[in-house]
Amino acid sequence: MSIEQKECELIGEFNQFDDWMDKYEYLIDCGKSLPEMAANYKCDENIIKGCQSTVWLYAELVENKVIFHGAADSLIARGIVALLIRLLSGENPEDIVHAKLESLRTIGLQEHLSPTRSNGLVAMVKQMKMYALGLNIAK
Numbered sequence: 001m002s003i004e005q006k007e008c009e010l011i012g013e014f015n016q017f018d019d020w021m022d023k024y025e026y027l028i029d030c031g032k033s034l035p036e037m038a039a040n041y042k043c044d045e046n047i048i049k050g051c052q053s054t055v056w057l058y059a060e061l062v063e064n065k066v067i068f069h070g071a072a073d074s075l076i077a078r079g080i081v082a083l084l085i086r087l088l089s090g091e092n093p094e095d096i097v098h099a100k101l102e103s104l105r106t107i108g109l110q111e112h113l114s115p116t117r118s119n120g121l122v123a124m125v126k127q128m129k130m131y132a133l134g135l136n137i138a139k
Helices: 003-012 020-032 074-089 092-096 104-107 116-138
Strands: 055-062 066-072
Touching: 003 020, 003 055, 003 074, 003 104, 020 074, 055 116, 066 074, 066 116, 074 116, 092 116
Parallel strands: none
Antiparallel strands: 055 066
16 A cells, blocks of 8 residues: 555544544554564664654664654654554655655644644654665665
């Protein structure tokens, strides 16, 4: 499934809820489904700078697909990490680098986050694209 197809699926899921409190609950539930990140990846070099919470992201290239691993110490941040991993993990590096991620605007995520969480979202997306770019160059 392409990133765009995953985004359409995500938009459909968020459109099921009228109230942003329900959308936050859904986001938290997404975070609960995020697999536990291996302890050796929870190191300073994998911390995303600019996030209100502590967020760790790690990427590896497996058969020309970027596989992301993530964790966060807060429920909302963990949900955001889970959504981004769902959208971008398992895709080839070039598609990740060029992904527009319009679904994040469409569902209104950024505008319904506090300014510091919104900055964290931008920092997470930027870091995921940087990982993809670096892995693409390294291959």
